[in-house]
Amino acid sequence: MKAKLITREGYQSLKDELDHLWRVKRPDVTAKVSWAASLGDRSENADYHYNKKLLREIDRRVRYLRKQIEDLTVVDYSPQQDGRVFFGAWVDIENDDGDELHFRIVGGDEIYERKDWISIDSPMARALIKKEVDDEFQVKTPTGLVTWYVTGIRYHNDSSDSSVENGDAP
Template identity: 55%
Template structure:
């Protein structure tokens, strides 16, 4: 039987979506999440509630596309508010530099050089802060796990889709918490 509610069965022991996420976040990441939660709670949810009320007052809800759309959007916003509230309660904000800034730890900006001599700089952040455009990777990512605890001039080998890749750490730096 096929249908839109049917999904592929996954072994829970091997499903990467079931792996526990780290509960670390930078101070600026926590502030951004609080800002999103505040915007959703104070601006978006009341506006959508008003729209749903106005659309419901027009009469027949079964054929009222405005009502249906805004109700779905309101439910999505409420679910997001609930998720962010729960997630912010369980997060641990890292608001200080590590004792040893010569090694790679949470919040580090790491410059890597591959075998071809191409350099890339990435930052190790929490799961909720990942941003591929900025090259901010989760501390739970395989590359980040391989980098943790390493020093400059160390080589790191990581399994990639195209095979194993080796990187040389050329620079490690940290941003003082609270600065942008």
């Protein structure tokens, strides 16, 4: 089975979500279900049915998160990555038409909350791996091959807002 990669921040976010669901949200909804059930006839009790459905959704998400967290491999920044594109990098690219893109390469479980993050499994990320500033690379799109140029690479430290800059960054 292929290892599922995740950044340290992404891993912590999933753990925080699991903790919140299990310790805060689930007990609250469970109390509401118990209260609604104590009212008697459940067949027409909207509070009971709504919260029971919500409880099932929470339990489903908790099971999913527990399974995902077990199967993830956390990838931390290493100074050896400097100057090249690897997992966790913020990358700036430009094409011949002057179109610019700026994004971070992360695990598939991290891309859903951010528009400026792409999965390591995407064609763009795969084409970028090990590239350096000023390297040219091509990505196959529905309209054909598109040529891009790496204009910047940076890695942010987990413990602070400082970053290591590469290329023509200010």
